[in-house]
Amino acid sequence: MTSDIQNVLRNQFELTWALFEYHLERLTPDDLLWEPAKLCWTVRPDSIGNWRADWSDSALDPIPVPTIGWLTWHIGWWWSTAAAHARGAVPPDRTAVLWPGDLAKTLGWMRALRDQWSHILEDITDLTRPAVFPWPPEARRSTADQFAWVNTELMKNAAEIGQLRLLKAARDA
Template sequence: MDGPRLEVLRHQLHIAWSLTELVVDGLTDRECHWSPAPAAWGVRRAEDGDWYPDWVEPEPDPPPVTTIGWLTWHIDMWWSMVYDHAFGAGALQPGKIRWAGDATAAVARVQQLHEQWATALATLSEGELDAADRTGWPFPAGSPFAQVVGWVNVELMKNAAEIGQLRRIYRHRDPAAPLEDHQ
Protein backbone atom coordinates (compact mmCIF):
# COMPACT_ATOMS: atom_id res chain seq x y z
CA MET A 1 0.00 0.00 0.00
CA ASP A 2 1.26 3.46 -0.85
CA GLY A 3 1.86 5.76 2.07
CA PRO A 4 2.57 9.45 2.53
CA ARG A 5 6.36 9.18 2.20
CA LEU A 6 6.17 7.28 -1.06
CA GLU A 7 3.60 9.70 -2.45
CA VAL A 8 5.83 12.66 -1.56
CA LEU A 9 8.91 11.05 -3.08
CA ARG A 10 7.07 10.16 -6.30
CA HIS A 11 5.67 13.69 -6.49
CA GLN A 12 9.13 15.18 -5.98
CA LEU A 13 10.43 13.02 -8.81
CA HIS A 14 7.60 14.26 -11.02
CA ILE A 15 8.52 17.88 -10.28
CA ALA A 16 12.26 17.29 -10.82
CA TRP A 17 11.54 15.44 -14.05
CA SER A 18 9.24 18.21 -15.31
CA LEU A 19 12.07 20.72 -14.84
CA THR A 20 14.53 18.36 -16.50
CA GLU A 21 12.30 18.00 -19.55
CA LEU A 22 12.04 21.78 -19.84
CA VAL A 23 15.78 22.37 -19.74
CA VAL A 24 16.82 19.57 -22.12
CA ASP A 25 14.13 20.25 -24.74
CA GLY A 26 15.91 21.17 -27.97
CA LEU A 27 19.37 20.68 -26.49
CA THR A 28 22.04 20.91 -29.22
CA ASP A 29 25.47 19.40 -29.66
CA ARG A 30 26.93 22.92 -29.75
CA GLU A 31 25.45 23.69 -26.33
CA CYS A 32 26.72 20.37 -24.95
CA HIS A 33 30.30 21.09 -26.02
CA TRP A 34 30.41 24.81 -25.24
CA SER A 35 32.89 25.58 -22.49
CA PRO A 36 31.56 28.22 -20.08
CA ALA A 37 34.98 28.75 -18.47
CA PRO A 38 38.63 27.90 -19.06
CA ALA A 39 39.48 24.35 -17.99
CA ALA A 40 35.81 23.38 -17.69
CA TRP A 41 35.18 19.66 -17.48
CA GLY A 42 33.56 18.32 -20.63
CA VAL A 43 33.19 15.14 -22.66
CA ARG A 44 35.74 14.24 -25.31
CA ARG A 45 35.89 11.71 -28.10
CA ALA A 46 38.85 9.36 -27.80
CA GLU A 47 40.65 7.50 -30.54
CA ASP A 48 38.51 4.44 -29.82
CA GLY A 49 35.42 6.48 -30.80
CA ASP A 50 33.89 6.51 -27.32
CA TRP A 51 33.15 9.72 -25.46
CA TYR A 52 34.89 10.06 -22.09
CA PRO A 53 34.16 12.61 -19.38
CA ASP A 54 36.76 14.72 -17.68
CA TRP A 55 36.53 13.21 -14.23
CA VAL A 56 38.60 12.18 -11.24
CA GLU A 57 37.80 10.93 -7.77
CA PRO A 58 37.89 12.52 -5.38
CA GLU A 59 36.51 15.59 -7.08
CA PRO A 60 38.79 18.63 -6.79
CA ASP A 61 38.00 21.29 -4.22
CA PRO A 62 36.63 23.62 -5.42
CA PRO A 63 34.87 21.54 -8.06
CA PRO A 64 35.46 22.56 -11.67
CA VAL A 65 32.97 24.30 -13.91
CA THR A 66 31.33 21.75 -16.21
CA THR A 67 29.82 21.74 -19.67
CA ILE A 68 26.24 20.78 -20.43
CA GLY A 69 27.52 17.63 -22.10
CA TRP A 70 29.36 16.70 -18.92
CA LEU A 71 26.21 17.30 -16.87
CA THR A 72 24.18 14.98 -19.12
CA TRP A 73 26.90 12.34 -18.67
CA HIS A 74 26.84 12.95 -14.93
CA ILE A 75 23.08 12.30 -14.76
CA ASP A 76 23.60 9.12 -16.79
CA MET A 77 26.44 8.02 -14.51
CA TRP A 78 24.79 8.54 -11.13
CA TRP A 79 21.33 7.36 -12.20
CA SER A 80 22.76 4.25 -13.89
CA MET A 81 24.78 3.54 -10.76
CA VAL A 82 21.85 4.03 -8.38
CA TYR A 83 19.51 1.92 -10.52
CA ASP A 84 22.06 -0.90 -10.85
CA HIS A 85 22.75 -0.93 -7.12
CA ALA A 86 19.07 -0.69 -6.14
CA PHE A 87 17.44 -2.93 -8.74
CA GLY A 88 20.27 -4.68 -10.62
CA ALA A 89 23.44 -6.61 -9.93
CA GLY A 90 25.21 -3.78 -8.12
CA ALA A 91 28.34 -4.32 -10.19
CA LEU A 92 28.35 -1.21 -12.40
CA GLN A 93 31.33 1.13 -11.94
CA PRO A 94 31.28 4.89 -12.72
CA GLY A 95 34.37 4.67 -14.94
CA LYS A 96 32.56 2.29 -17.29
CA ILE A 97 29.86 4.80 -18.21
CA ARG A 98 30.54 6.79 -21.38
CA TRP A 99 28.77 9.86 -22.72
CA ALA A 100 26.07 9.01 -25.24
CA GLY A 101 27.85 10.82 -28.13
CA ASP A 102 25.49 13.67 -29.00
CA ALA A 103 22.77 15.79 -27.44
CA THR A 104 19.89 13.76 -28.84
CA ALA A 105 21.32 10.46 -27.58
CA ALA A 106 22.22 11.98 -24.19
CA VAL A 107 18.67 13.26 -23.69
CA ALA A 108 17.24 9.91 -24.80
CA ARG A 109 19.46 8.13 -22.29
CA VAL A 110 18.31 10.39 -19.45
CA GLN A 111 14.69 9.81 -20.51
CA GLN A 112 15.28 6.05 -20.48
CA LEU A 113 16.74 6.23 -16.98
CA HIS A 114 13.77 8.26 -15.77
CA GLU A 115 11.35 5.69 -17.19
CA GLN A 116 13.24 2.81 -15.55
CA TRP A 117 13.38 4.59 -12.21
CA ALA A 118 9.74 5.74 -12.26
CA THR A 119 8.62 2.22 -13.16
CA ALA A 120 10.68 0.76 -10.32
CA LEU A 121 9.26 3.29 -7.84
CA ALA A 122 5.73 2.46 -8.97
CA THR A 123 6.24 -1.10 -7.71
CA LEU A 124 7.54 -0.11 -4.27
CA SER A 125 5.56 -0.20 -1.08
CA GLU A 126 5.87 2.24 1.79
CA GLY A 127 7.63 -0.40 3.88
CA GLU A 128 10.33 -0.90 1.25
CA LEU A 129 11.51 2.67 1.85
CA ASP A 130 12.92 1.49 5.17
CA ALA A 131 14.69 -1.51 3.61
CA ALA A 132 18.47 -1.45 3.63
CA ASP A 133 18.98 -4.07 0.91
CA ARG A 134 18.66 -1.59 -1.98
CA THR A 135 21.50 0.68 -0.93
CA GLY A 136 25.19 0.60 -1.56
CA TRP A 137 25.68 3.53 -3.90
CA PRO A 138 25.96 6.43 -3.22
CA PHE A 139 25.12 5.68 0.42
CA PRO A 140 26.72 3.04 2.58
CA ALA A 141 25.09 -0.36 2.63
CA GLY A 142 22.47 -0.48 5.33
CA SER A 143 21.02 2.97 4.71
CA PRO A 144 17.25 3.19 4.32
CA PHE A 145 16.18 3.18 0.68
CA ALA A 146 14.12 6.34 1.30
CA GLN A 147 17.44 8.23 1.53
CA VAL A 148 18.43 7.01 -1.93
CA VAL A 149 15.07 7.91 -3.46
CA GLY A 150 15.15 11.39 -1.91
CA TRP A 151 18.73 11.90 -3.06
CA VAL A 152 17.82 10.98 -6.66
CA ASN A 153 15.13 13.68 -6.63
CA VAL A 154 17.49 16.32 -5.25
CA GLU A 155 20.38 15.36 -7.54
CA LEU A 156 18.15 15.42 -10.63
CA MET A 157 16.76 18.83 -9.67
CA LYS A 158 20.27 20.17 -9.04
CA ASN A 159 21.61 18.90 -12.37
CA ALA A 160 18.56 20.22 -14.23
CA ALA A 161 19.06 23.64 -12.64
CA GLU A 162 22.73 23.63 -13.66
CA ILE A 163 21.86 22.72 -17.26
CA GLY A 164 19.16 25.40 -17.34
CA GLN A 165 21.52 28.06 -16.04
CA LEU A 166 24.27 27.11 -18.50
CA ARG A 167 21.79 27.21 -21.39
CA ARG A 168 20.73 30.73 -20.35
CA ILE A 169 24.34 31.87 -20.18
CA TYR A 170 25.05 30.26 -23.57
CA ARG A 171 22.12 32.09 -25.18
CA HIS A 172 23.08 35.45 -23.68
CA ARG A 173 26.86 35.28 -24.03
CA ASP A 174 28.80 37.90 -25.96
CA PRO A 175 28.45 36.83 -29.60
CA ALA A 176 31.95 38.15 -30.30
CA ALA A 177 33.49 35.90 -27.64
CA PRO A 178 35.12 32.76 -29.00
CA LEU A 179 33.39 29.46 -28.37
CA GLU A 180 35.65 26.90 -26.77
CA ASP A 181 34.15 23.58 -27.72
CA HIS A 182 35.09 20.30 -26.11
CA GLN A 183 35.17 17.61 -28.75
Protein backbone atom coordinates (compact mmCIF):
# COMPACT_ATOMS: atom_id res chain seq x y z
CA MET A 1 0.00 0.00 0.00
CA THR A 2 2.79 2.45 0.85
CA SER A 3 4.36 2.12 -2.58
CA ASP A 4 0.97 2.77 -4.26
CA ILE A 5 0.46 5.92 -2.22
CA GLN A 6 4.08 6.88 -2.75
CA ASN A 7 3.64 6.51 -6.53
CA VAL A 8 0.50 8.65 -6.51
CA LEU A 9 2.28 11.34 -4.47
CA ARG A 10 5.34 11.21 -6.74
CA ASN A 11 3.23 11.44 -9.91
CA GLN A 12 1.16 14.26 -8.46
CA PHE A 13 4.34 16.09 -7.48
CA GLU A 14 5.90 15.67 -10.94
CA LEU A 15 2.75 17.01 -12.61
CA THR A 16 2.64 19.96 -10.20
CA TRP A 17 6.32 20.66 -10.79
CA ALA A 18 5.91 20.54 -14.58
CA LEU A 19 3.18 23.19 -14.35
CA PHE A 20 5.35 25.30 -12.05
CA GLU A 21 8.38 24.91 -14.31
CA TYR A 22 6.28 26.18 -17.24
CA HIS A 23 5.97 29.53 -15.47
CA LEU A 24 9.49 29.54 -14.00
CA GLU A 25 10.99 29.20 -17.49
CA ARG A 26 9.07 32.25 -18.68
CA LEU A 27 9.79 34.62 -15.79
CA THR A 28 11.77 37.77 -16.45
CA PRO A 29 13.71 39.79 -13.87
CA ASP A 30 11.06 42.54 -14.10
CA ASP A 31 8.30 40.07 -13.17
CA LEU A 32 9.70 39.36 -9.71
CA LEU A 33 9.02 42.67 -7.98
CA TRP A 34 6.10 43.91 -10.09
CA GLU A 35 3.43 45.19 -7.71
CA PRO A 36 -0.01 44.47 -9.16
CA ALA A 37 -1.93 46.51 -6.55
CA LYS A 38 -1.50 49.35 -4.06
CA LEU A 39 -1.71 46.92 -1.15
CA CYS A 40 1.14 44.53 -1.84
CA TRP A 41 3.56 42.22 -0.07
CA THR A 42 6.98 41.96 -1.61
CA VAL A 43 10.62 41.31 -0.70
CA ARG A 44 12.98 44.15 0.12
CA PRO A 45 16.67 44.48 0.91
CA ASP A 46 17.34 45.33 4.55
CA SER A 47 20.09 47.67 5.74
CA ILE A 48 22.82 45.09 5.01
CA GLY A 49 21.42 43.88 1.68
CA ASN A 50 19.57 40.73 2.78
CA TRP A 51 16.24 40.37 1.01
CA ARG A 52 13.42 40.02 3.55
CA ALA A 53 9.74 39.34 3.00
CA ASP A 54 6.92 41.57 4.17
CA TRP A 55 5.00 39.82 6.94
CA SER A 56 2.31 40.31 9.55
CA ASP A 57 1.61 38.01 12.48
CA SER A 58 -1.97 39.27 12.66
CA ALA A 59 -4.73 38.58 10.15
CA LEU A 60 -5.05 41.35 7.59
CA ASP A 61 -8.22 42.42 5.83
CA PRO A 62 -7.86 42.89 2.99
CA ILE A 63 -4.98 40.52 2.42
CA PRO A 64 -2.09 42.13 0.51
CA VAL A 65 -1.49 40.90 -3.03
CA PRO A 66 1.93 39.22 -3.15
CA THR A 67 4.59 39.83 -5.75
CA ILE A 68 6.21 36.89 -7.52
CA GLY A 69 9.33 37.60 -5.46
CA TRP A 70 7.28 37.27 -2.26
CA LEU A 71 5.62 34.07 -3.50
CA THR A 72 8.99 32.47 -4.31
CA TRP A 73 10.24 33.45 -0.86
CA HIS A 74 7.09 31.92 0.63
CA ILE A 75 7.67 28.68 -1.29
CA GLY A 76 11.26 28.62 -0.08
CA TRP A 77 10.17 29.12 3.52
CA TRP A 78 7.35 26.57 3.74
CA TRP A 79 9.12 23.99 1.59
CA SER A 80 12.33 24.23 3.63
CA THR A 81 10.20 23.80 6.75
CA ALA A 82 8.32 20.80 5.31
CA ALA A 83 11.59 19.19 4.20
CA ALA A 84 13.15 19.67 7.64
CA HIS A 85 10.15 18.08 9.32
CA ALA A 86 10.15 15.18 6.84
CA ARG A 87 13.82 14.53 7.64
CA GLY A 88 13.34 14.94 11.40
CA ALA A 89 15.49 18.09 11.44
CA VAL A 90 14.88 21.46 13.06
CA PRO A 91 13.05 23.72 10.60
CA PRO A 92 14.39 27.18 9.82
CA ASP A 93 12.80 30.15 11.51
CA ARG A 94 10.73 32.22 9.07
CA THR A 95 12.96 35.26 9.63
CA ALA A 96 16.07 33.24 8.77
CA VAL A 97 14.79 32.39 5.29
CA LEU A 98 15.99 35.08 2.92
CA TRP A 99 15.01 35.67 -0.70
CA PRO A 100 17.99 35.25 -3.06
CA GLY A 101 17.62 38.68 -4.70
CA ASP A 102 17.58 37.96 -8.43
CA LEU A 103 15.98 35.71 -11.03
CA ALA A 104 18.86 33.28 -11.61
CA LYS A 105 19.39 32.66 -7.90
CA THR A 106 15.63 32.35 -7.30
CA LEU A 107 15.27 29.78 -10.08
CA GLY A 108 18.26 27.88 -8.68
CA TRP A 109 16.68 27.92 -5.20
CA MET A 110 13.33 26.64 -6.48
CA ARG A 111 14.98 23.84 -8.45
CA ALA A 112 17.24 22.87 -5.53
CA LEU A 113 14.16 22.59 -3.30
CA ARG A 114 12.51 20.43 -5.95
CA ASP A 115 15.54 18.11 -6.06
CA GLN A 116 15.64 17.91 -2.27
CA TRP A 117 11.94 17.06 -2.09
CA SER A 118 12.28 14.45 -4.84
CA HIS A 119 14.91 12.67 -2.73
CA ILE A 120 12.67 12.85 0.33
CA LEU A 121 9.80 11.34 -1.68
CA GLU A 122 12.07 8.54 -2.90
CA ASP A 123 13.49 7.78 0.53
CA ILE A 124 10.32 7.77 2.61
CA THR A 125 9.50 4.31 3.95
CA ASP A 126 6.62 5.02 6.32
CA LEU A 127 3.85 7.25 5.02
CA THR A 128 1.67 6.40 8.03
CA ARG A 129 3.89 8.00 10.67
CA PRO A 130 2.46 11.18 12.20
CA ALA A 131 3.10 14.40 10.33
CA VAL A 132 4.44 17.32 12.31
CA PHE A 133 3.88 20.04 9.74
CA PRO A 134 1.72 21.93 8.89
CA TRP A 135 -0.64 20.51 11.49
CA PRO A 136 -0.33 20.16 15.26
CA PRO A 137 0.07 16.58 16.56
CA GLU A 138 -3.53 16.44 17.78
CA ALA A 139 -4.69 16.70 14.14
CA ARG A 140 -3.47 13.11 13.69
CA ARG A 141 -2.31 13.65 10.12
CA SER A 142 0.12 11.25 8.47
CA THR A 143 3.27 11.84 6.48
CA ALA A 144 1.21 10.98 3.38
CA ASP A 145 -1.09 13.90 4.29
CA GLN A 146 1.97 16.14 4.65
CA PHE A 147 3.31 15.13 1.24
CA ALA A 148 -0.10 15.66 -0.38
CA TRP A 149 -0.23 19.10 1.28
CA VAL A 150 3.18 19.99 -0.23
CA ASN A 151 1.84 19.09 -3.68
CA THR A 152 -1.30 21.16 -3.10
CA GLU A 153 0.54 24.16 -1.68
CA LEU A 154 3.03 24.10 -4.55
CA MET A 155 0.19 23.92 -7.09
CA LYS A 156 -1.54 26.89 -5.45
CA ASN A 157 1.65 28.96 -5.43
CA ALA A 158 2.48 27.97 -9.02
CA ALA A 159 -0.99 29.11 -10.12
CA GLU A 160 -0.56 32.42 -8.27
CA ILE A 161 2.82 33.02 -9.91
CA GLY A 162 1.42 32.07 -13.31
CA GLN A 163 -1.54 34.41 -12.93
CA LEU A 164 0.69 37.31 -11.88
CA ARG A 165 3.04 36.63 -14.80
CA LEU A 166 0.14 36.59 -17.25
CA LEU A 167 -1.40 39.77 -15.79
CA LYS A 168 1.89 41.63 -16.09
CA ALA A 169 2.45 40.42 -19.66
CA ALA A 170 -1.10 41.49 -20.65
CA ARG A 171 -0.59 44.88 -19.00
CA ASP A 172 2.72 45.36 -20.79
CA ALA A 173 1.37 44.29 -24.22
